[in-house]
Amino acid sequence: MTDVLDPPIAAEHHEHEEHHGPTGILKWMTSTDHKVIGMSYTVTSVIMMVIGGALAEVIRAQLTTSNNSLVSFAQYNELFTMHGSVMIYLFVGPFAFGALANIIVPIQIGAPDMAFPRLNALSYWLYLTGSITMLSGFFVAGGAANFGWVAYAPLSNSINTPGAGADLWIGALLLTGFSAIFTGVNLCATVFYLRAPGMTMFRMPIFTWNLLITAILILLAFPVLTAGLIMLYCDRHFGTHIFSVQGGGVPVLWQHIFWFWGHPEVYILALPFFGMVTEIIAVFSRKPVFGYKGMVFATLSIGALSLGVWAHHMFTTGVVLLPFFSIMSLLIAVPTGIKMFNWIGTMWRGEVWFSTAMLMAVGFLITFLIGGLTGIYLASPPLDFFTHDTYFVVAHFHSIVMALVLGAMGGLYYWGPKITGYLLNETIGKIQFWFLFIGTQVFTLPMYLLGLRGMPRRVATYVLHPSWQVLNQISTVGAILVGVSTVAFMVNVVYSWKKYPAGDNPWDGHTLEWFTTSPPPHHNFYRLPQIRSERPTWDYNHPGHTAAEHGHHHEPHQEPHDEVPVA
Amino acid sequence: MRTEAKVLLGLGLFFGVMSAVYWNWGHENAGSVMMFAGMLLCFVPGSYYFWWSRRMRARPEDDPNATQAQGAGVVGAFPGTSIWPFTLGMGAFFVVLALVFGIWFLIPGLGLVVWALFGGTAEGRRGGSQ
Numbered sequence: 001m002t003d004v005l006d007p008p009i010a011a012e013h014h015e016h017e018e019h020h021g022p023t024g025i026l027k028w029m030t031s032t033d034h035k036v037i038g039m040s041y042t043v044t045s046v047i048m049m050v051i052g053g054a055l056a057e058v059i060r061a062q063l064t065t066s067n068n069s070l071v072s073f074a075q076y077n078e079l080f081t082m083h084g085s086v087m088i089y090l091f092v093g094p095f096a097f098g099a100l101a102n103i104i105v106p107i108q109i110g111a112p113d114m115a116f117p118r119l120n121a122l123s124y125w126l127y128l129t130g131s132i133t134m135l136s137g138f139f140v141a142g143g144a145a146n147f148g149w150v151a152y153a154p155l156s157n158s159i160n161t162p163g164a165g166a167d168l169w170i171g172a173l174l175l176t177g178f179s180a181i182f183t184g185v186n187l188c189a190t191v192f193y194l195r196a197p198g199m200t201m202f203r204m205p206i207f208t209w210n211l212l213i214t215a216i217l218i219l220l221a222f223p224v225l226t227a228g229l230i231m232l233y234c235d236r237h238f239g240t241h242i243f244s245v246q247g248g249g250v251p252v253l254w255q256h257i258f259w260f261w262g263h264p265e266v267y268i269l270a271l272p273f274f275g276m277v278t279e280i281i282a283v284f285s286r287k288p289v290f291g292y293k294g295m296v297f298a299t300l301s302i303g304a305l306s307l308g309v310w311a312h313h314m315f316t317t318g319v320v321l322l323p324f325f326s327i328m329s330l331l332i333a334v335p336t337g338i339k340m341f342n343w344i345g346t347m348w349r350g351e352v353w354f355s356t357a358m359l360m361a362v363g364f365l366i367t368f369l370i371g372g373l374t375g376i377y378l379a380s381p382p383l384d385f386f387t388h389d390t391y392f393v394v395a396h397f398h399s400i401v402m403a404l405v406l407g408a409m410g411g412l413y414y415w416g417p418k419i420t421g422y423l424l425n426e427t428i429g430k431i432q433f434w435f436l437f438i439g440t441q442v443f444t445l446p447m448y449l450l451g452l453r454g455m456p457r458r459v460a461t462y463v464l465h466p467s468w469q470v471l472n473q474i475s476t477v478g479a480i481l482v483g484v485s486t487v488a489f490m491v492n493v494v495y496s497w498k499k500y501p502a503g504d505n506p507w508d509g510h511t512l513e514w515f516t517t518s519p520p521p522h523h524n525f526y527r528l529p530q531i532r533s534e535r536p537t538w539d540y541n542h543p544g545h546t547a548a549e550h551g552h553h554h555e556p557h558q559e560p561h562d563e564v565p566v567a
Numbered sequence: 568m569r570t571e572a573k574v575l576l577g578l579g580l581f582f583g584v585m586s587a588v589y590w591n592w593g594h595e596n597a598g599s600v601m602m603f604a605g606m607l608l609c610f611v612p613g614s615y616y617f618w619w620s621r622r623m624r625a626r627p628e629d630d631p632n633a634t635q636a637q638g639a640g641v642v643g644a645f646p647g648t649s650i651w652p653f654t655l656g657m658g659a660f661f662v663v664l665a666l667v668f669g670i671w672f673l674i675p676g677l678g679l680v681v682w683a684l685f686g687g688t689a690e691g692r693r694g695g696s697q
Contacts, residue, residue: 021648030648113645118652118687125656133663164667171663178659192571192616197627197638201570216578220605233666256597300574304581307605308589311598321593523645528635 032117035520037124038103039419042412044128045095049405051135052086053486055079060443060479063472066464076460077146078165082137084149085169089176090131092404093265096272097183097218098127100411101211103419105187107513108205110196110531112523115189116182123182130175137165145169148458150262151232153243153254158236167236170229177226180268184218187211196512198531202296205511205534206289209296210275213303217264217271220307225261228254252317259310267306270400271299273407274339277361280414281343282535283507284358285350291342292534298335298342305332315384322381329379336372340365355507356429360410363437364403370441371399374448389458392451395444402440402482409436409489417502421518425500428492435485443478446471510535568620568629575613582606651687654679 022030028040059079062070071079106114114120137144142163147156151169154160191204191212204212232254234240241247243254282289289295308328311320343365352358374396377383387393409432417423450471455462462468505514515537516525529540586602589595627633661676 027648029653030650032646032649032652112642115643117646118649121649121652122655125653126659129656129660129663133660167667171666175659175663194642195628197633197635198631199628200631201574201629203631212574216575216609220608224601253597256595256601260598260601300578304578307582307602308585321589321595324589324592530634532631 032113032121033522034102034106034114034117034120035419037120038099038101040124041094041099041102041127042419044124044131045091045099048086048090048131049095050486052083052091053483055083055086057479057483059083060476062460063462064476065473066469067461069461071460073460074143074146077148077458078138078144080458081145081148081169082134085134085145085172087401088149088265088269089173090127090134092269092401092408093180094127094176095408096269096404097180097187097211097214098123100276100408100415101187101214101272102183104415104513105208105211106190106194107418107516107520107524108208108511109191109194109199110512110525110528111190111194112525113194114186115194116186119182120186123179123186126175126179126182130172130179133168133175134172137168140164140168150258151254152258153232153235153251154245156232156236156254157244167233170233170236173229174226177222177229180218181222181226184215184222187215188219191215196528196531198536199512202293203531203534203536205275206278206292206295206299207272207275207511210271210278210299213299214268214271217268217303217306221261221264221268224257225265228257228261231257252314252319255314255317256311259313260307262313263310264306266400267302269404271302273364273404273411274299276407276411276414277343277364278339278346279511280357280361280410281346283414283509284353284355284361285347286353286508287346287350288510288533288535289342290345290348291338294338295342298338301335302332305335312379312384315381316388326379326381330376333372333376333379340369340372355413356424356426356433357410357414357507359430359433359437360406360413363433363440364406364410367399367406367437367440368403370444371396371403374399387451389456390451391447391455391457394457395447395451398444398447399440402444406433406436406440409433414507415513417506418513418518418520421502422496422498423500423502423506424492425496428488428495432485432488432492435481435488439478439481439483439485441478442481443475446475446478450475505537505541508538508541510538512536515540568616568623568626570629572613572616572620575609576617579606579609579613582609646690649687649690651683651690654686655683658683 021027027036031037058071059076062068062076062079102114102120106112134145140163142165144165145151145161145168147161147166151166156166191208195204231240231242235243235249241249243249243251245251278289278295305328309325309332311325312329314320315322315325354362374392378387378393378396413424413429450468453467453471455468462472502518504517506518507514511534512525512528512531513520515529529536533539582602583606586599586606589602590599593599627637630637658676658679658681661672661679663676665672665676
């Protein structure tokens with residue numbers, strides 16, 4: 001076990017530089033380095049995105065014409081269940097708090113690694129085996145899980161959904177659930193205990209702040225899901241009647257438990273991407289984050305409120321307290337609006353550089369705004385009664401999650417050079433952006449109209465109805481455009497492979513990850529700058545500007561500060 | 568330490584108030600209990616941090632004027648490489664497969680889990696492999 005010295009002293013010991021360890025598959029299997037684990041997470045979750053996307057393309061192909069029979073009804077149920085499950089459980093979440101957070105958070109706060117490196121490795125193995133477990137449902141008799149990604153009781157009991165596919169789905173969520181909980185513990189401990197000297201809580205980058213709140217939400221929400229899944233498994237196999245009316249159980253209890261996890265989960269998915277675009281927008285506008293403290297408190301209030309809104313998914317059950325959940329849901333729009341205002345404020349009068357990452361971040365803002373505003377409609381019970389379980393809801397949350405995909409791609413273009421040491425091609429990146437952005441709008445906007453015209457969710461076919469068919473076809477075209485953008489991304493990775501060396505700080509970044517080398521050395525830093533604001537690297541590289549506290553932008557007339565970093 | 572405590576205690580307080588309001592207004596058990604448990608989950612570590620924040624000097628990372636030299640010394644012990652997370656993960660995988668495909672999967676599953684627990688603990692005590 002290495003006793004890690006503080007970076008200034010570690011710099012004298014150059015055995016860190018020539019750190020030898022196993023290579024190849026053994027390195028992948030045994031590494032406890034957060035960067036290697038984060039890279040494994042990144043690759044696995046992007047593969048999951050491609051699998052989930054392929055399932056979506058089949059769904060869209062089936063819905064292109066009325067009375068289509070490309071897939072059977074049973075296969076269609078499997079397709080939409082697995083599309084939702086793969087994307088939510090195996091792509092967006094692990095990509096956010098497993099992949100980028102794992103790599104970036106320790107570096108942003110000047111830490112040598114995550115607080116519990118072996119637990120971190122265990123998180124990855126549980127995530128990988130969970131993914132394999134869920135996908136193996138396609139290879140068992142009876143097929144994969146087919147009760148929707150929400151597994152509502154009593155549809156998910158052993159009479160209505162027999163077979164191994166459903167059990168594999170439950171088992172997969174147990175594994176990935178524990179993976180997420182361990183990552184949450186790790187992130188909290190890292191942020192609380194491993195910050196560099198001078199990195200006070202209110203100097204942490206917004207991305208790290210958001211990941212801290214995300215980690216707390218994971219710890220609040222995921223154990224509830226895990227407990228619910230164990231109850232569901234007992235109902236299916238051990239003859240308990242927790243969710244069945246016949247034995248005196250309450251089916252709606254499953255919905256309460258599921259959504260008590262499921263709504264915080266929406267913010268567990270979204271907050272890391274809020275943090276990502278905050279970093280991207282600030283760096284590419286060459287300005288500090290506008291309203292830093294406002295951003296932090298907005299994130300905290302989103303996190304706090306997210307625990308009290310779960311039953312807005314259950315308005316039509318008729319047994320929930322409508323005014324409470326409606327008020328709480330509408331309140332979430334306030335901190336989210338503050339964030340939107342601050343993002344625009346950060347860009348306002350900045351020197352905006354529309355690189356691919358910045359385009360993705362701006363695309364995120366627009367798409368998220370569409371999804372967020374329609375979310376306010378759905379928070380109102382009368383409107384929700386009208387649109388519940390129609391394509392309006394599908395369109396709403398696809399606007400949100402496609403915004404997150406835009407953010408994820410922005411994150412890859414922004415931090416990819418730091419992780420790999422090489423930039424991606426900007427021209428192909430911009431082509432990818434336009435396909436992704438336009439494709440997203442083309443596939444979600446018709447769904448809003450479809451929903452208002454009454455098309456229900458989760459139906460494999462629909463009768464010939466001219467306006468439904470045209471709108472579905474437009475939506476399919478959009479899905480193809482999004483597919484093309486994914487191909488463009490893969491082409492870009494292959495084309496740019498080790499072609500454009502990035503250097504340590506290609507974007508003139510603000511935060512500590514841009515102070516170290518690309519890729520960072522073992523234990524991340526040879527030296528650290530003095531930390532006097534929330535953007536220490538920028539202060540170091542622009543000594544004419546004095547350390548700016550919380551977004552106050554000093555004019556560059558002061559004397560260069562003489563705080564030389566301890567080398 | 569103080570900011571960490573305030574974040575957790577603030578969240579816990581909010582969940583407590585929400586739980587009380589919800590219980591008195593809606594009389595629904597599941598949600599009230601879950602929000603109450605959320606409050607406890609924030610209060611337990613939050614009060615621990617608060618207790619310590621009043622009894623210890625500001626750590627270098629809590630001091631806005633700290634220099635990097637103040638953080639010199641041993642940050643912590645970090646393992647090099649380790650096979651045990653992989654072993655434990657595979658063990659958990661087999662245990663979950665036992666839920667689906669039959670109880671016999673428990674034999675390799677629990678075997679790997681126990682092996683990894685002993686191996687990982689021994690590695691921690693020994694100092695780990697580099």
